[in-house]
Amino acid sequence: MVLSNKNPHLVLLSSPAHPTPTIELGKRLVTCQSVKVTVFVSCFVKAAAAVSKTIGSIPKTELFDVIQLPPADISGLVEPGHTGLTAVVSGVRVTKPAFLSAISALETPPTALIVHVYAIECLKIADELKIPKYVYTCSHAWYLALILYTPVLDEEVGGEYADKKEPFLLPGCTPVRPEDLPDPMIVQTKKDYLEFLQIGLDFPKVDGILVNTWEELQPKTLAALRDYQLLGSIVKAPIFPIGPIATEGTAGLKSELFYWLDKQPSGSVLYISFGSMGGLSVEQMTELSWGLELTQQRFIWVVRPPMAKTGSGSAPKFGHNADDMSSYVPEGFISRTRDRGVVVPHWAPQVQILSHPSCGGFFTHCGWNSAIECIINGLPMIAWPLYAEQRMNATLLTEELGIAVRSQTIPSKGVVGREEVATMVRKIFVDEEGRKIRGRVKELKLGADKAWSHGGSSYEALHEMVKHCQKSR
Structure with missing residues (x-):
């Protein structure tokens, strides 16, 4: 035939x-x-x-x-x-x-x-x-x-x-x-x-x-x-x-996580995930945790076991094993942030979270698929490139497209301190710079919709x- x-x-x-x-x-x-x-x-x-x-x-x-x-x-x-x-x-x-x-x-x-x-x-x-x-x-x-x-x-x-x-x-x-x-x-x-x-x-x-x-x-x-x-x-x-071609989400997904999201103000939650292969050292996880506490920002953090006790801040990690999350975030962090944050072990339904009205930004490893998911939902990003072509992606997102912020320290080469983490979070949620970024990414969202x-x-x-x-x- x-x-x-x-x-x-x-x-x-x-x-x-x-x-x-x-x-x-x-x-x-x-x-x-x-x-x-x-x-x-x-x-x-x-x-x-x-x-x-x-x-x-x-x-x-x-x-x-x-x-x-x-x-x-x-x-x-x-x-x-x-x-x-x-x-x-x-x-x-x-x-x-x-x-x-x-x-x-x-x-x-x-x-x-x-x-x-x-x-x-x-x-x-x-x-x-x-x-x-x-x-x-x-x-x-x-x-x-x-x-x-x-x-x-x-x-x-x-x-x-x-x-x-x-x-x-x-x-x-x-x-x-x-x-x-x-x-x-x-x-x-x-x-x-x-x-x-x-x-x-x-x-x-x-x-x-x-x-x-x-x-x-x-x-x-x-x-x-x-x-x-x-x-x-x-x-x-x-x-x-x-x-943009991106992963399709599952409509109508409901869980305790989404019941929590439903109760949060529009655009108020920072989603944090470094991809299926993104790993942080214990030292970097500690600094990220304290940075989040400093901002008092609402968040969902997909936490995976650390790659090493010390050393460079971030790197690809493969074959994650189950572990007790409380053993590799600062003591008391989960209880102290329980009123404004959710720590999720290993994996979360990213597409559905990013498309939820309460989600207001993405702390991301800059995989291109993740970046596109942000653009089509009109969300600003904190760029945290780890491997592959993600450093190019981060530069494109921050310097050419103007829809993300990034740290001075390259995450794969050193530890980003808590103050810098807090500064990046405030930039996209509080500062005037964040308002401009949000305006720009919403323009790109409209362009993406029009393209298809x-x-x-x-x-x-x-x-x-x-x-x-x-x-x-």
Whole structure:
């Protein structure tokens, strides 16, 4: 059976580290373009059960299906405990044969293949099937520009990037400071950098690029990506800004936490979470706790066990274990703040909290998905970048978009003191600066809503992408 031009079949492939953004893109393609979508989800062995549970909760229809590939065992390919880009790409390579077999066996032949940026080497499968191939970058356009330009930097910059003092110039874009480089670029002699470089080298082979931003959010960077005299000379494929695409929440969720939220004044609660892999030292947790007490601010804090007794303030942490929260926050903190704060162990329904009328700000690790969730809810941020490209995200949010504040101390390099924590909280909830930030983020929220309205920039970009893949076939 071959689909008609009116109903193409798009196949999507996630990377093991980013299944949710790919699934959400698939949903958007179905709801906005009425195309048939099959999403293949790759995952690591340790995450297989959780991914299976997530997939099982997604309603499947005639136009939308999500299939979990066999879990990738990378124990013999990377060092134990390694969680960087090498691990992610290795997981893709392990599942590649299973993906080829699965896509070849589909009852409805695919019209085009869209892969997550960290699964870009699977585009070779599209060549075998003789179908168009696209890459989905679920981060922003500035990060995409850096990926595209890394092969040029690799030839032009002598020595380690992190040792340089001057920012790295990206044609037509904001320069990238050495301290803002994403983790894979920090040490060029490591495998993570070689994988990152290879991704940049593979981009010129694509037929199109989808990126999780929108025209009105990053017009200058998107223009540079399309300008042949700037970055467009590197990759001539069309750029489709199709954001904001974020995780959908569950409507009507009720618990003791939400009964508490319902009683708080509008815009009064600070939500604090550092992502599923964000860890703080005991020293940093202590300073954050006292900073919250100094402000008397209402809050919800998702607390995870500390990564270390002392040392740097924050870092990626994996494999959290259950523990008694009172043993790693200051003595009496939970009881002293009980009237205005809630401490939640390990996990909280972030999407539902951020969309609640009582939520007034987000103390965040600056993952791009979290940043987008803030923007679409019109919330200011306290930026606390930890790993991956989050330092770039924090700079974009604070310096270019003007919707966040951040500490002078880089959290991954030192402990941020309680006074500075309190100052940042007051900035977004009390000070004049916070009023301006709130006004700006509400403008961006309206722009995001407009981008996905019928005829909006992202709505039309997704429509153009579907037309493009049909013409390219």
